[in-house]
Amino acid sequence: MYNTYIMNYETLPHYWVNHLGFQIRKKLEEGFAAKKLDVTAEEWALLLILSNHEKLSxxxxxxxxxxxxxxVSRMLDRLERKALIAxxxxxxxxxxxxxxMTPAGRExxxxLAEVAQSLIAASLVGVASEHQKVVTGILRKMSANLAEMKGKPDV
Structure with missing residues (x-):
């Protein structure tokens, strides 16, 4: 039976956030591979977080x-085998x-950041800085809304 409750994914910001996330991961991995950098997009995400902290649990x-x-433990195992984290x-x-991060990771x-920065710049072509700030603010608010649901029953 056909579901009468229809959602148009093309009008949902959540769809576009997810879509963009997949595009970013794919393009990052293509960029890393082109430069012969043996790091996945997921591993890059951990290295990016670590780059802002001396150490983390x-x-x-x-x-x-x-x-x-x-x-995370599996990703850390891979990064450790690559000698990028300790x-x-x-x-x-x-x-x-x-x-x-190890000295090799910091080196x-x-x-890796150059590849990521290039991708970020390409994705923002034609997007005014004030619009970037608005979008970032909206996404942060949406994330905060979901974080506030922690421990609450499903909606």
Whole structure:
């Protein structure tokens, strides 16, 4: 039976956010591969977060990247094998680890960032800076709205 409740995905900002996210991941990976940089878009996301922090716990990385801890752990394993991150035991509790970029990771980061910056610039061609600020503000508000739902029953 045909569903009478129809949503036009083309009019939903959520569809376009998701669509853009997929495009960005694909183009990032194409850009990294073209420069022979052995990093996925998902790994880049973790390196980008780490670039703004001296070190983070896996839990913090999981929360900041909105990925579950198992997925982050697998990505960290790959980044560690590539010698781009290191796991360091904390001094306060030897059972806990902090994640930090290695010197090799910090050395590679500018090349990765150059690819990302180029993609960002290409995606913003023809978009006025005031519109960029408005879109960013709207997306942040939508994200905050969803974050406030944590622990509440589904809508």
């Amino acid at each position: 896996p839990t913090d990385l999981s929360q900041l990247s909105l990925r579950d801890t198992t997925t 796991r360091r035991r904390t001094h306060k509790d030897r059972r806990k680890v902090d994640i930090e 590679l980061f500018p090349e």
